[in-house]
Amino acid sequence: MDKLSPDDAFELGNQFREAAIALGDWRLRNRAGLSKAQWEELDDQEIALLNTASGIFTSAIGAILTDSQPALAGLKSSVKSAKSAIKHITGFKEALDLASALLLLAGAVYSGNAAIIPAGIVALQDAAEAILASDEPDA
């Protein structure tokens, strides 16, 4: 026999609970005709049914937790990537390289030091391209 799916198990748990409630209602309606021993016997049965329902819910929850493992692994991997990306931003050296290259060039332009301008342009272009083309910063 196949194992119960979590949905089937939840449904079964509900049926046990409803059965216990129905039994309890019957017991109360017919209390005048029941002896103390009969009353207690039925009372115990109802408790057993309710505890069984609760046990089935616990098992079904366990089955869902097991089924969720692949999704959990997938999301945890994404979380790791995101955290890695955040770390990358925090110490964003490439952007600093770019900014310093820009400053170097701007400084050269303002000061009129033509000798360092070509090198500044190359440094700036390299830094910008490296950052904008960087798809896998941690690779």
Add this chain to the structure above:
Amino acid sequence: MTGSLLICRSFAWTLALVFFATAVSGCVSFKEIKAFASVSANAASHDALTRNYIEAPDRRKQYQPEKFHGELEAQKARREAQRASLDLLQQTVTDYMQALEGLATGDIRPYDKSLTNLSSDLNDATLLDRNEKEAVEALSTILARTVTATYRLHELKKIVEESNQPLLDIISATRKIVKKGIAPDLQVESTLVERYYDNFMLAPDNPPEPVAMALAKEVRAEALGRLENRLRSIQAYGVVLEKIAGGHQYLYDHRDMIGDDEFGRQLKQYTGELRAAYKSLLDISRE
């Protein structure tokens, strides 16, 4: 002549780059993603959920004869074994949302500070005047922010795309546990409470004691009220999870519009609904 031309071209190129930087940095805003992720991170974990579920067999001992206590202990042990997995479901969603928030926020303050230092050093060496120095600092910062924003936009799209399905699967599993497992289990407890006090009042041979009956009714109502509150609380948590899933699905469906005004307006609505659902959950939990 050649030197002057080169200077002019370089200056023009630099200005073009700066204008581009200013334009792009003005367009891309992650404010609404940050807000959505921040509320989601706070709302995704509902500590009382796991705690109440595991403690339930202990609470039920008072409503059952001692001969059932061994069974309740065994059930508590089974639930205790699920604690880590139950917490992990919630914690993983929280972790993801915190990561998303961090990515949307970035951290450019230390970065700006480094730029300022760099700018000062460089300006000292090249003898720029004060106005020129300020201009260079300001423009450099804008460009650096733009590059950061471009990188963050790329990463945000990638993370949202990769995470949507597992996130929805996890939220769906948690909602199912809450709606189909923990809520009906609380109804079992309500049934146990009702029976216990009904038995006290209606069992054969029980002498009619008006004061004891009135007290029993009062205690019964209080116990059922506490359970009703727990039930409403987990139902409210279910709504919170539904809103997180809805907002993230919108984010996923419109990830190519991130930074767009209309995207921001729509996501803000999702965040508003989530915030209202979370407030409702907190209000119920405080009752």
